[in-house]
Amino acid sequence: MRLPIRLFLALLALQALSACSPLALAVAEGSFQRTLNVTGPVDLDVSTGSGDITVRTGDEGSVRVSGTIRASNGWLGTDDVEKRIRYVEEHPPIEQKGNFIRIGHITDSELQRHLSISYDLVVPAATRLRSRTGSGDQTIGGVRAPVNASTGSGTIKISKLGAEVHAETGSGDVELESVEGLVRVSTGSGSIRATGITSDFKGTTGSGDVIVEQSTANDVTAETGSGNVVIRNVRGALRVSTASGDVTAQGELGGSWKVSTASGSISVKVPAQASFDLDAKTSSGTIHTARQITVQGSLGKKDLRGKVGAGGHLVQLSTASGDIRID
Numbered sequence: 263m264r265l266p267i268r269l270f271l272a273l274l275a276l277q278a279l280s281a282c283s284p285l286a287l288a289v290a291e292g293s294f295q296r297t298l299n300v301t302g303p304v305d306l307d308v309s310t311g312s313g314d315i316t317v318r319t320g321d322e323g324s325v326r327v328s329g330t331i332r333a334s335n336g337w338l339g340t341d342d343v344e345k346r347i348r349y350v351e352e353h354p355p356i357e358q359k360g361n362f363i364r365i366g367h368i369t370d371s372e373l374q375r376h377l378s379i380s381y382d383l384v385v386p387a388a389t390r391l392r393s394r395t396g397s398g399d400q401t402i403g404g405v406r407a408p409v410n411a412s413t414g415s416g417t418i419k420i421s422k423l424g425a426e427v428h429a430e431t432g433s434g435d436v437e438l439e440s441v442e443g444l445v446r447v448s449t450g451s452g453s454i455r456a457t458g459i460t461s462d463f464k465g466t467t468g469s470g471d472v473i474v475e476q477s478t479a480n481d482v483t484a485e486t487g488s489g490n491v492v493i494r495n496v497r498g499a500l501r502v503s504t505a506s507g508d509v510t511a512q513g514e515l516g517g518s519w520k521v522s523t524a525s526g527s528i529s530v531k532v533p534a535q536a537s538f539d540l541d542a543k544t545s546s547g548t549i550h551t552a553r554q555i556t557v558q559g560s561l562g563k564k565d566l567r568g569k570v571g572a573g574g575h576l577v578q579l580s581t582a583s584g585d586i587r588i589d
Contacts, residue, residue, distance in 0.1 A: 290343050296326075297325070300324060303407065305362045307365070307392045309365070309393070310395050313378040314380040314416075315383070315398065315402075317391060317405065318384055319386065319404035320386070327383055329379050343376065343377075389405050389407055393412070394411075394413065396414045396415075399417045399418070399419075402419070403422050411430070415431070415433045415434060416434045417452075421438070421441075423441045425442065427447075430448050432451075436449055436455070439458055441456070442460045445463045447465040450468045450469075451468055454467055457475040458477050459478075459480070462480045463484075466485040471491070472485075473494075475493075476494070479497035479516050481517060482500050483502075484501070484502045487504070488504070491504055491508075493512065496512070499517025506525045508584070509521050509528045511528075511529070515574065516575075520576075521580075523581045523584060526584045527581065527586070528579050528584065530586075530587070530589070531589040535571075537573055538570050539575070540569070540570055540579075542579040542586050542588065544580070547585040548564075549566050550587045551566075553570050
């Protein structure tokens with residue numbers, strides 16, 4: 263029986279669509295576990311291509327590694343995926359030299375084809391960490407030594423960190439909570455949220471919001487190409503800039519403040535008894551404040567300079583298009 267040509271072509275299209283679906287990729291999985299004995303502080307370097315990394319703290323004398331392997335046969339349905347998984351299970355990419363540990367560094371490009379490994383690591387608190395993912399998320403908590411985390415595309419979450427942190431993602435959000443050391447954060451496209459920061463903070467994003475809440479007197483720098491910025495409880499110097507977005511800043515004047523936005527409004531709130539020098543400018547908008555100001559020079563709706571109280575640290579506010587409010 264011959265099928266009508268239209269029905270024949272429809273069946274061919276349906277078969278091709280089915281072959282290209284995720285279910286047709288014949289996904290397979292495997293796993294491995296290892297426990298490494300250590301003495302003293304650990305230097306840990308972990309890397310993965312398209313898997314996730316989770317790091318948490320446990321016993322001081324060991325590093326526990328759990329790996330989850332996922333692989334697919336690819337579009338052509340090759341039959342070596344199970345063989346590659348079994349090989350990684352028996353020969354996991356773990357190297358140890360005393361307290362220096364490298365995980366996930368696979369140099370065999372054929373072995374890595376259509377293969378990803380996610381790592382769950384339980385480490386001593388005194389672990390210096392370098393972690394990298396090509397496309398995957400990272401969750402790090404409890405470490406008391408410096409952390410350097412990066413991902414090409416994924417979210418980074420860090421909490422209860424007792425040392426400095428450098429976090430970078432090409433496309434993804436960064437979330438920090440209760441970090442005691444110096445913070446340097448950047449993302450090409452994503453938001454930054456940091457709470458409980460007890461040291462200097464610098465965060466930059468090409469496109470996304472920045473929210474920072476400090477708990478001690480330190481400096482804050484926040485930059486975004488397109489997004490809103492919210493700074494709470496700052497007690498040191500402040501530098502904020504955004505090309506397009508509103509800025510809200512609240513805290514005490516422990517240093518000079520410089521806030522600018524090309525397109526957006528600015529709202530600043532400091533204690534009622536605070537004394538400072540004010541320089542506020544807007545090209546298209548209004549300036550509002552209930553503070554008594556000793557004006558220097560001429561007074562205008564779009565340009566306000568003077569002293570609040572006895573004067574002090576400079577508060578410099580500027581927007582090309584937006585209102586300015588000082589409370």
